[in-house]
Amino acid sequence: MKQEILRLERVTCKTGDRTQLQDVSLSVQEGEIVGLVPVSTYGLESLLAVLLRNEPIYYGYVYYREECVNSWKQDRRGRNPISLIDGNISLVEGMSVAMNLYAFRPAKHDEILRERQMQEMVRPYLDDLAPERFGITINPDEPAERLSPLQSVVVEILRAYMLGHRLIILREIGAVLSEEQVLALSGVLRHYAQRGCAFLYISMHMEEIRQICTKAAVFTNGSVAMVAELENREESGALEQSSYRVYADSLYRSVSGALSNAEPEFPPETLLEIRTRRMPYGISVRKGECLAVQFLDTRPYREIIRSLAAPETEPGTELYLHGKRPGRADLRSIAVLKENVAQTMVFREMSVIDNLCMTMDHRLPGIWLKRRQKNLIRKEYIRLTQHDPFERSVSALSAEELTELVYMRIYMQRPQVLIVEQPFKGADVTLRKRIWELIELLMREGITVVLLTVNMADSLTLASRVIRVRPHGQVEEYRRGDFSELPDNLPWAAMYRDLEREMEQQKGGLPSE
Amino acid sequence: MxxxxxxxxxxxxxxxxxxxxxxxxxxxxxxxxxxxxxxxxxxxxxxxxxxxxxxxxxxxxxxxxxxxxxxxxxxxxxxxxxxxxxxxxxxxxxxxxxxxxxxxxxLEKLVGMTDAIDLSKRQAQYRALQNQINPHFLYNTLDGIRSEALLGGMDSLADMTEALATFFRYTISRTENLVTLEEELENCNTYFKIQQYRFGDRLRLEIVRDMEDWEELRTALLPKLTLQPVLENSIIHGTELRLGEGVTRIVLERTLHRLVIRVRDNGVGMEEEQLRELNRKLSQGLQEPDNSSHGKQGGVALANVNNRIRLIFGEEYGIHVYSMLGQGTEVEISIPYTVRKRGDQVL
Structure with a gap:
């Protein structure tokens, strides 16, 4: 008999007349790693608020370690001993690992002043974890800012464990880790699961959930629709089908169509080339290509991101367009989309139409004053997206509409190259489908696309070529015909393998399985 | 003043x-x-x-x-x-x-009076029905049919009749409100056996339990006829409508304070909106089951079982449904873990 670490019984949450959570029932037992797949992220923030801070609930009960901590009958606030770890590392910079681990303990703060004693206290925990077993080395003296994302996540887990938190929520950790690191993290989670912890692993990717979790739940529109034991093949298959149903079919059709066609030919000349200090050989892309670059170490990724935002801050970074450094005239030829465009690339004080037209000045000078042209653009937008957001303010738009607006801005801008940083990061299944469609639309218009990723997510389904950058700058290159050779745990790689096998069978006249 | x-x-x-x-x-x-x-x-x-x-x-x-x-x-x-x-x-x-x-x-007094009248009316109807059935007459007849079938060499008919007699004996004659999980599972097996005569190999029942906990699980108490209506619901509204083999799994678990039973089928499942509505009704509980929904998703059976659990154990317990269209349905029954101690009165 296991202890039930978390039990949500018919939790309903309302904000005014809007129902954020509707009859959410979920149980997490000691030693379980439960995956939560948000098909839609609506209500997810409320769920986390209820779990972490005991936000008032309209109906239902919340139990932590078999004790009722929140219910509709009582107005009890306060934090639960539950930790949330997400991509934004919360370790204190300038403090060592040991200090980060020790400083947050509720008592015995005087050891902080005696460094050796503090390290002695931390060491048994590190020895128990033995991170080397999972290919991770953690030096207790290392300053927090020098840790890799994987090391930081492990230290955060260790800190939660030392604080006595028996439920740890990991939210979209895969977005900052490569698939090899996800595998290493899986070992760490299992280690602490055996020590009596339980994990709620929120991820948009079933591949990741399957790799890490023992049980999974589909979260949609503020409810838990389905729970499945992943060891049971039938149940996990049903879960996968249901969480991907909204877009797997169209994706499968598109990829199989692309595979059955001959591999597209691209002109031999390089359109864009990027070199950085950590990648002296650089990456180059040709016109019409969709290049997915996966960084197995986040440092060169961060370096590129910083250099794209402010090239002068990153010495050693060089960017060439048609073999030349881009000048002022090339300002609109290269477009960059940051992570989570709905948050980072929209100007909320501007109207929707101005947000859309803001990078069109090179195509239509003085567009700001030309109402007729704006109306034509508006009509074109509605024709392409089947949505009319123009009567509303930007703040009233949903994440999907905002994402659409940003990508359509690029469509109107028509750059030669579009560089997208982690396009699918933080997007639920519905939004991922929309992003995928929008990037495809841009590619059809002849825009060259470079996808910069740490976790490949769905980028493989769009790419015509993949470059994997290893920790010391070594580069592996895969053309579309070689995608089936990519590692098993890479999202969608298995689909390429299945499709290839199917095609070979068809060619050889063998019956398919 | x-x-x-x-x-x-x-x-x-x-x-x-x-x-x-x-x-x-x-x-x-x-x-x-x-x-x-x-x-x-x-x-x-x-x-x-x-x-x-x-x-x-x-x-x-x-x-x-x-x-x-x-x-x-x-x-x-x-x-x-x-x-x-x-x-x-x-x-x-x-x-x-x-x-x-x-x-x-x-107002509460008035409502209470109406409820009491309704309840006594229903009890009277139930007693009248029970008297009409005359259990002994029914069991004797079924035993007679079984003997005739055995004499005629129709073993399967004999088995079926025996299963039916066992099922009725449990359903009609046993008067206590709380039974053990083992007894409920036996009744489920009997019911499933009868259904298999109708569906043949198209139906499969799996009971999953942790053998370490089985000793504690089998004596756990639950309201009589909690599992069978849920199983019936799963077969009729889930697996029966499915093409191919229908599998129903009953997973038994216990935590420190709870007995959790999951009845899962690989049937047709239901639409998101329908599921929300069903769970909303189950959360609200203690309402008169809506007969109009019968035949759609078996709302009546689930609502009845849910109401009984909530009446006996409180509103923290009851039934919750998980489902996705085309992927099957899972009914989770949550009951406080209790066992009958020596000298306890039979409820």
């Missing part, structure tokens, strides 16, 4: 404190000795005190007027949406005015 006095009591409870605090603040201001120091200092001190009084005024207003009003509004909303019964509304920590409370109590 009495009513006025009662209402005055009610008002004095909240507003009295509120007004008292305000008056006290004003009195302090009025009778405050002339402060020493410069005129500016005196003004500042007075202003500071005024701020304190206003702060206290607002705080008292929130605690004694706004907060109780919010609680009352929230509970009324829950009541109108069906989450709360009238009795629960009256028990909840809400301050009513004496006349409102009197009205509600009277």
């Amino acid at each position: 009495n009513r006025i006095r009662e209402n005055m009591k009610y008002i004095s409870f909240r507003a009295g404190l509120f007004l008292g605090l305000t008056l006290a603040g004003l009195l302090i201001l009025l009778f405050l000795p002339e402060p020493g120091g410069s005129a500016m200092q005196a003004l500042l001190r007075r202003k500071g005190l005024l701020l304190v009084v206003v702060g206290l005024f607002l705080l008292a207003g929130y605690v004694f007027l706004i907060k109780p009003y919010r609680v009352l509004a929230g509970q009324s909303r829950r009541f109108t949406e069906g989450y709360l019964s009238l009795a629960e509304l009256l028990e909840s920590p809400v301050m009513y005015s004496p006349s409102s409370e009197k009205t509600l109590r009277h």
Whole structure:
């Protein structure tokens, strides 16, 4: 008999007349790693608020370690001993690992002043974890800012464990880790699961959930629709089908169509080339290509991101367009989309139409004053997206509409190259489908696309070529015909393998399985 | 006169404190000795005190007027949406005015009377039906059919009749409300055996249990006929409509305080909206099952079982449904873990 670490019984949450959570029932037992797949992220923030801070609930009960901590009958606030770890590392910079681990303990703060004693206290925990077993080395003296994302996540887990938190929520950790690191993290989670912890692993990717979790739940529109034991093949298959149903079919059709066609030919000349200090050989892309670059170490990724935002801050970074450094005239030829465009690339004080037209000045000078042209653009937008957001303010738009607006801005801008940083990061299944469609639309218009990723997510389904950058700058290159050779745990790689096998069978006249 | 006095009591409870605090603040201001120091200092001190009084005024207003009003509004909303019964509304920590409370109590009495009449009517109908069936006559007849079948060499018919007799014996003759999980599972197996005569190999039942916990699980108590209606629901509305083999799994688990039973099928599942509606009704509980939904998703069977569990064990327990269209349905039954101790009365 296991202890039930978390039990949500018919939790309903309302904000005014809007129902954020509707009859959410979920149980997490000691030693379980439960995956939560948000098909839609609506209500997810409320769920986390209820779990972490005991936000008032309209109906239902919340139990932590078999004790009722929140219910509709009582107005009890306060934090639960539950930790949330997400991509934004919360370790204190300038403090060592040991200090980060020790400083947050509720008592015995005087050891902080005696460094050796503090390290002695931390060491048994590190020895128990033995991170080397999972290919991770953690030096207790290392300053927090020098840790890799994987090391930081492990230290955060260790800190939660030392604080006595028996439920740890990991939210979209895969977005900052490569698939090899996800595998290493899986070992760490299992280690602490055996020590009596339980994990709620929120991820948009079933591949990741399957790799890490023992049980999974589909979260949609503020409810838990389905729970499945992943060891049971039938149940996990049903879960996968249901969480991907909204877009797997169209994706499968598109990829199989692309595979059955001959591999597209691209002109031999390089359109864009990027070199950085950590990648002296650089990456180059040709016109019409969709290049997915996966960084197995986040440092060169961060370096590129910083250099794209402010090239002068990153010495050693060089960017060439048609073999030349881009000048002022090339300002609109290269477009960059940051992570989570709905948050980072929209100007909320501007109207929707101005947000859309803001990078069109090179195509239509003085567009700001030309109402007729704006109306034509508006009509074109509605024709392409089947949505009319123009009567509303930007703040009233949903994440999907905002994402659409940003990508359509690029469509109107028509750059030669579009560089997208982690396009699918933080997007639920519905939004991922929309992003995928929008990037495809841009590619059809002849825009060259470079996808910069740490976790490949769905980028493989769009790419015509993949470059994997290893920790010391070594580069592996895969053309579309070689995608089936990519590692098993890479999202969608298995689909390429299945499709290839199917095609070979068809060619050889063998019956398919 | 009495009513006025009662209402005055009610008002004095909240507003009295509120007004008292305000008056006290004003009195302090009025009778405050002339402060020493410069005129500016005196003004500042007075202003500071005024701020304190206003702060206290607002705080008292929130605690004694706004907060109780919010609680009352929230509970009324829950009541109108069906989450709360009238009795629960009256028990909840809400301050009513004496006349409102009197009205509600009277209403509760009237509703209670109607319920009691309904209940006794239904009990009378059930008894009449039970008498009409005459269990002994039924079992003797079924035994007779079984013997004839055996003599005629029709073994499967004999088995089927035996299963039917066992099923009726459990359903009709046993009068206790709580039975052990082992007995419920036996009844499920019997029911499933009867269904298999109809569906053949198209149906499969799997019972998954942790053997380490089995000793504790098998003696756990649950209301009689909790599992069979859920299993029937799963077969009729889930797997029967599916092409190919229908698998129903019953997973048994226990935690420190709970017995959890999951009945999962690989049937047709249901639409998101339909699932939300079903779970909403189950959360609201203790409502008359809606017969019009019968045949759609078996709302009646689930609502009946859910109501019985909630009546016996409280609203923290009951049934919750998980489902996705085309992917099957899982019904989770949650009951507090209890076992019958030696000398306990049979309920």
